[in-house]
Amino acid sequence: MVDQNIHSSSVGTSFQRTDLKDKVLGIAKYTADLSLPNMLHARVLRSPHPHANILSIDVQPALKMAGVHDILTPFNVGVGKIAPDVPILDTKVRFVGDEVAAIAAVNLYEADTAIDLIKISYDVLPFSTNIDTSLEMGNLKIHAHGNIVNGGPIVEARGNVEEGFGQADYIVEDSFTTPDHHPASLEPRAALASWDGARLTMWKPSRGIHADKAILAAALDVNPNNITVIGPVMGAGYGSKDETRTSILAALLSIRTGRPVKLELNREEEFLAGRRRHSTSTKIKMGVKKDGTVTAVHVKTVMDTGAYLSSGPGVVRRAGQGALYLYRCPNVKYEGQIVYTNTPTAGSYRALGAPQGHFALESLSDQIAEKLNMDPLKFRLMNHVGPEGQPGERTTPKNQIIDTQPVEGGVPFSSNELRQCLILGADAIGWDKRDQIPTPTGPIRRGLGMSMFIYRGGPGGQSNAEMSLDKDGCFTLNVGFMDVGEGSSTVVLQMAADTLGVLPQMISLNSGNTDNTPQSPMTAGSTLTFSAGQAAVRAANQLASVVIEAASEAIGLADTEGLYITPDGVCSMSGDGVKFADLANKSGLLKAAVSVTPGSKDYIVNSFGAHFAEIEVDIETGYVKITKYVAVHDSGRIINPKMAKGQVRGGISQMMGFTFLEDMEIDHSSGVTLNASFLEHKSPTIMEYPEIEVIFADSIDPVGPFGAKSLGETPCIAPAPTIANALYHATGVRLNHLPFTPDSVLTALKRLR
């Protein structure tokens, strides 16, 4: 346990995002902003076919062009892989946009001209752009091992759902689907590679430079000691950005040409060859007694992973966690299956399956409440999982860390303020006057809806931190994680500063270069604040001891009794003291290094929340306007309120794209993505940004550093079901298929009449 009584001067204040000044000045350097002398520019030739074998590639006419230096094809690259199902380049292409060849030329115009001269002979194969076709067509194998990942679904269960449904007075079931949802970060993927004959330096937007280094080393068969990965400022991750061939192709071109090579994807390529949120199809069934007690939950989800698996197994598991754990229930079962199709690849995108899973679960929950003739909020207050966790027996051995995504019962949460979230949100939105909201006549129909969520996060992988007192009397916090644009480096700095007892301005955080930072897990799954924060707190604690020990020697004291750290240096009760700069000069480099395995053997560490929305539906146009939105989150203690508020407001607005607008339109006759641009793939803008009230529950987690839990992805889980439930309240129409475009709202309204 971390000492919660540490004096806090920065934690809990809105300390300025550390890199924001460079960003507003326009001097923050992103990967595409970097250039090297003698640099070549690369372009990728992509498949026009959704599924085909490449028989031959003639690169000679292109190679003869004066400005062209090299062309990579499946026939001249090594056999390395960047993922089990993704070779460097493959003689088989699996979606329209799949990488076929890569060219390095003196500039992009030359590269584009030359790329048109590359002649490819394809053997075109039957293809599938949807799950049903992939499952039905026996002669269609997108990967050698078949179209169902691992041959079948993952199955997670507690108790016995058949028995649970047997105890139910009512059983309600329904089906829901969610779209191919693209993060479309404004910064397209890019990579700058420089090979000097012995050593590779790679600049790339990265969620994990150390993980990227390992992937590069394995794929290229280069000793990892000869690879440096540098992560410049990142034009946002949202859980995406790695996993593609971009950096490998740049690296190989640099190794083969002996010149630096920059590869920037354009917007269309980012849509096609980036990673999208998995589209899903979910069948959900819940049983309740007449008094409202939930007796069983059974969910089956099938996910479309597109051409490659990427983060699919993690995503499909998380899609089930709401069903398994949000409602107190002894009998639950989740079956999650992943299927390959010949479409752009799905991967990890903010909240990883939880939005899809909660859309089905929280929509159905309102349907059950209606069946029971019970207020939906009351139904949730009655059945939400409490601080004690789920009923049942703990199965994890006592001396082992509890999974943050458990199935077993009998384990309490470290903190669970879901009930507080429900009550605070209901109060802020005016839920008690809900019956007066609907307008049964006229073109504008008003409604009020809500939903709740649970999310894993917090404990991540082994986290390291190093901290030192430097010659100038300032401190360096050395970490291997990456700030992906969400501000993790700022909150970790705040925690280290308060632990040590100095101002955050006195600490410089060093990250982003594999040569001089410790190993760290990827910035993924909302684990940074909790896990890297815990490592930073321990490193600062250890450094405080080292500094005080050195100070007692420097002052000439017999022991460290009565010595304490001030923002300037170390003082004793009797008034003696030594400034940090003097101490650094006398004692040499003072440093600490820690490695922590975040997590708890006694508790589940999860975050919670409840969202509420008041909307107006124009039944003549199908347009939905949000008039008031309230989001209440239990993320433990909030380290930086202003940044946290921005994270929540931004997450909700981002998911208004998922809810109302965004889908990758794939033509089923050709496999072509029809809307791979911001013009045709509409995303939320400042025009429709709604007023969002953010409330943080009064919560201090006993396990998390400074009482903090995870926040990053959690705002993205509840928006869609909240709006779905408000839409039903406003119009009497339940929409089970996202996104709720004006067209789909109008169609549903017509069906009702």
Added chain:
Amino acid sequence: MENHATKITFKVNGEQHTLDIDNRFTLLDILRDRLNLTGAKKGCDLGECGACTVILDGKAVNSCQILGVKITSSEIKTIEGLSQGDMLHPLQISFIENDGGQCGYCTPGFIMGAYPLFESKTNVSVEEIRLALAGNLCRCNAYGAIIDSVVGAIGIKVDG
């Protein structure tokens, strides 16, 4: 390359430049690749995201949609020209104070998009801000803080 080149003279952030440029270069390419002014970003290169917004002769434009050969005799202001040494522009200060950027990739575009509003107004309504920035995408969706930032720099118009 010579046969594709044109000599152009223009001003960026008050400084005069005369360059032989590739006719295919856009203003964004010239800023980024020839002048190393990388504050304007290439988010789409199609005029659909606003990340490349700069001021061209007083107007906010998508610099990726302006051919380089068309900017002769023009005056261009970029994000790099907004601050005077250590003195940040009020918009920049307000974007910092209101946490108006997260990943920051869209931030220079938003600030330059709001710049004409700052120059022409002593106070501004939220609706005017929304309209001025309707062509700028922020995928972090920091729109709430961006509105706060522009209001903070210009001042809010009070009804009546």
